[in-house]
Every structure is written in C-alpha cells, then in structure tokens.
Amino acid sequence: MSVSAFFLQRIRPTDVPRGEPPPGLLAFYWHFIRQTRWLYLAMFVTGLVVAGVDTLVPVFIGKLVTLMQAPERAAAFSAAAPMLLGMAALVLFGRPLALVADTMVRNIAVVPGVTSLIRWQSHWHVVRQGWTFFQNDFAGRIANRVMQTSNAVRESVVSSIRAIWYIVIYGVTALVLMASADWRLAVPTVLWFASYVFFLRHFVPRMRDLARASSELRSALMGRVVDSYTNILTVKLFARARDEDAYVRESVDEHTLAIAAHMKLTTQFMATLSAMNALFLVSTATIGVLLWAHGHIAAGMVATALPLAWQIASVAGWVSWEVTGIFENVGVVQEGMETIAVPHTLVDQPDARELVVPRGEIRFEHLTFTYGRSDGKRVLDDLNLVVKPGERVGLSAARAPASRRW
Numbered sequence: 001m002s003v004s005a006f007f008l009q010r011i012r013p014t015d016v017p018r019g020e021p022p023p024g025l026l027a028f029y030w031h032f033i034r035q036t037r038w039l040y041l042a043m044f045v046t047g048l049v050v051a052g053v054d055t056l057v058p059v060f061i062g063k064l065v066t067l068m069q070a071p072e073r074a075a076a077f078s079a080a081a082p083m084l085l086g087m088a089a090l091v092l093f094g095r096p097l098a099l100v101a102d103t104m105v106r107n108i109a110v111v112p113g114v115t116s117l118i119r120w121q122s123h124w125h126v127v128r129q130g131w132t133f134f135q136n137d138f139a140g141r142i143a144n145r146v147m148q149t150s151n152a153v154r155e156s157v158v159s160s161i162r163a164i165w166y167i168v169i170y171g172v173t174a175l176v177l178m179a180s181a182d183w184r185l186a187v188p189t190v191l192w193f194a195s196y197v198f199f200l201r202h203f204v205p206r207m208r209d210l211a212r213a214s215s216e217l218r219s220a221l222m223g224r225v226v227d228s229y230t231n232i233l234t235v236k237l238f239a240r241a242r243d244e245d246a247y248v249r250e251s252v253d254e255h256t257l258a259i260a261a262h263m264k265l266t267t268q269f270m271a272t273l274s275a276m277n278a279l280f281l282v283s284t285a286t287i288g289v290l291l292w293a294h295g296h297i298a299a300g301m302v303a304t305a306l307p308l309a310w311q312i313a314s315v316a317g318w319v320s321w322e323v324t325g326i327f328e329n330v331g332v333v334q335e336g337m338e339t340i341a342v343p344h345t346l347v348d349q350p351d352a353r354e355l356v357v358p359r360g361e362i363r364f365e366h367l368t369f370t371y372g373r374s375d376g377k378r379v380l381d382d383l384n385l386v387v388k389p390g391e392r393v394g395l396s397a398a399r400a401p402a403s404r405r406w
Contacts, residue, residue: 011114043105063087138226156333211262
C-alpha cells in the first residue's frame with residue numbers, strides 16, 4: 001500500500017458528513033479540523049523538530065569557531081570528535097528525515113485528503129439548500145466559494161502551525177544564547193521583536209481587509225463570467241454582446257483596483273520589513289564585535305549570534321508572509337461562510353418519519369407555496385390534490401378557488 005493510499009483510507013473525504021458547518025468563524029474552523037486533528041498534531045510535532053534542528057545550525061557554527069581557536073588543535077579536535085560526529089549526523093540524516101516527514105504529512109495527507117474533505121462536505125451542504133438559495137446568487141460565485149474555502153481553511157491552519165514554531169523556536173533560542181553571553185548582545189533582538197509586533201499589528205489587519213475585498217470581487221467577477229456563459233444562447237439570440245461586455249468589464253475594473261491597492265500595501269510591507277531586518281543585522285554585528293574587542297565575549301559567540309540574527313531576519317520575512325497569508329485566507333473563509341455556513345431553510349420536522357410508499361398514490365393536502373416575494377403573493381394557495389395510480393395530472397396557471405379538490 002502506498003503512503004498516499006494509507007492516508008486517504010483513514011481520512012475518507014467523501015463520506016456522508018456529520019453535522020452542518022456552523023456560522024461562527026472559530027466553530028467553522030474547528031468543525032473541519034476536529035475530523036482530522038491527528039494530522040494537524042503530526043504536523044505540529046514534525047514542525048517542532050524541523051525548527052529545532054534548523055536553530056542548532058548557528059550553534060554548531062559558533063562551536064566550530066571556538067574549536068578552531070584552541071591552542072592545542074590536535075587535542076581539541078580529538079576531544080571534540082564525538083560532538084562533531086553528532087553534529088554531522090544531525091545535519092546529514094536528522095534534518096533531511098525531519099523535512100521528509102513534515103513534507104509527507106503536509107503534501108501527501110493534508111493537501112489532497114483534507115482539501116477534498118472540506119470541499120466535499122461544503123458542496124454536500126450547499127447542494128441541499130432550497131431553490132431560492134440558488135436563485136438569489138450567481139452559480140459561479142457559489143461554486144467559487146465552495147472551491148476556494150477548502151484551500152483557505154487548509155492553508156491558514158498549516159501556515160499557523162509552521163509560523164508559530166519557527167518564530168518561537170528561533171526567537172527564544174536567540175534570546176537565551178545571546179543573553180547568556182552578554183545581555184547587551186540581546187538588546188537588538190528584543191528591540192527587533194517589539195518592532196516586529198507593531199509591524200504586524202499595523203500591516204496585517206489592512207492586508208486582511210484588502211484581501212477579503214479582493215476575494216469578494218473575484219467571486220463576483222467569476223459569477224458574472226459564468227452567468228454570461230450559462231445564458232450564452234440568450235446573449236446570441238438578442239445580440240447583446242456589448243451589454244455583456246459592459247456587465248463583465250465593470251467587475252474586471254473593480255477587481256483590478258482591489259488588486260492594485262493590495263499590491264501597493266504589500267510593497268510598503270516588504271520595504272518596511274527590509275529596513276527593520278537590515279538595522280537588526282547591523283546592530284547585532286556592531287554590538288557583538290565591540291563586546292568581543294573589549295574581551296566580554298568570545299569570537300565563537302559572535303559567530304553564533306550573527307547567523308542567528310540572519311536566520312531570524314530571513315524567517316521574519318517568511319513568517320510575515322505566512323501571517324499575511326493566514327489573514328488573507330481567513331478573509332476568504334469568511335466570504336465562503338456566507339454561502340457554506342447557511343442553515344437549510346427546507347428541513348423536515350423533528351418528528352418526521354421515514355417516507356414509506358406502499359402504493360403509487362400522491363396526495364397533497366392544503367399545500368401553500370411562495371417564492372419568498374415581499375408582496376406575499378402565493379403561487380399555490382391551499383391546494384388539495386390526489387394523483388391516483390396510473391394517472392397523469394397537469395396543473396394550469398389558472399387560479400382555482402381555495403380548498404378545491406382537483
């Protein structure tokens with residue numbers, strides 16, 4: 001059995017869903033997460049291992065620099081041989097195995113299985129809505145929300161797990177190592193983290209709102225395009241191509257403006273982060289060299305601090321994108337919930353019995369029906385109808401007296 005088949009047999013994405021997607025955002029997420037929570041727990045563990053191993057690389061570099069400064073080189077290398085072999089084994093075998101395990105869980109299990117599960121259950125719920133639900137929206141927008149929400153739920157959860165581990169592991173390790181050598185070496189890291197928090201608080205909500213607006217406009221554009229294609233016969237028969245062009249062009253222009261606003265903020269986001277990281281690296285290097293020059297720390301500590309600072313700066317950009325992506329996906333999920341997390345309007349009574357058909361007779365008693373019009377006009381008003389076995393009955397548009405039996 002292949003690894004992919006192993007995971008899919010345990011996820012079973014197209015089983016009949018249990019329960020409806022709830023309307024609350026956190027409840028909506030948990031509704032899908034809890035069904036495959038063992039996969040997310042596995043990702044949590046593998047992510048911790050990968051982040052931990054990556055954080056040890058700067059420590060190894062510092063130890064190598066300290067070792068090479070030993071006056072008795074042969075004796076020092078002989079004494080450090082077990083440590084060097086352990087470092088080599090971790091880099092050659094430990095890290096690749098951890099990366100493979102993390103990638104397998106994410107790409108082989110989560111991406112295909114979880115995505116299909118969310119997509120199937122969303123479709124299963126939506127397709128059982130009443131006729132008016134589909135009459136009041138574009139088919140293209142409904143389909144787009146069902147398809148996109150599954151990706152957004154999966155990616156926001158996966159990104160959250162990865163971002164949390166990397167920023168926590170790197171940050172805590174850097175602060176502990178630098179502060180243990182000299183508290184002044186940790187000052188740039190503390191200041192950078194404080195600035196990073198304000199940086200995220202400023203940009204992330206704005207990028208989330210722009211992403212949600214862009215997602216809504218993209219769904220509207222998709223709805224109009226699909227609507228034009230669906231009704232193409234009418235468009236051709238009445239020669240209304242120009243009207244359809246204007247109809248779609250309006251959505252394209254609105255979506256273009258939304259994308260431009262999003263990209264403008266993204267450019268500001270990257271420029272600010274680049275300046276913060278540059279200042280962080282230079283200040284850490286300056287303080288480290290000055291402390292070494294005055295004999296407060298060893299050269300090995302400087303060799304450890306600089307790669308750690310570089311890793312934090314590099315990971316910060318990635319984490320920022322991950323955090324931004326998380327909020328963008330949350331915006332997509334919130335938009336999708338407007339279609340998916342909608343309770344069914346046509347449901348059985350709590351005490352409804354299973355339908356049993358002992359013979360071929362259809363009976364309607366006091367049937368009233370309306371399309372939900374504001375004027376309350378009824379299409380069927382207190383209709384009584386019996387269709388006996390073998391009969392074919394047609395209903396005309398003429399209004400019948402109330403309570404008349406057909």
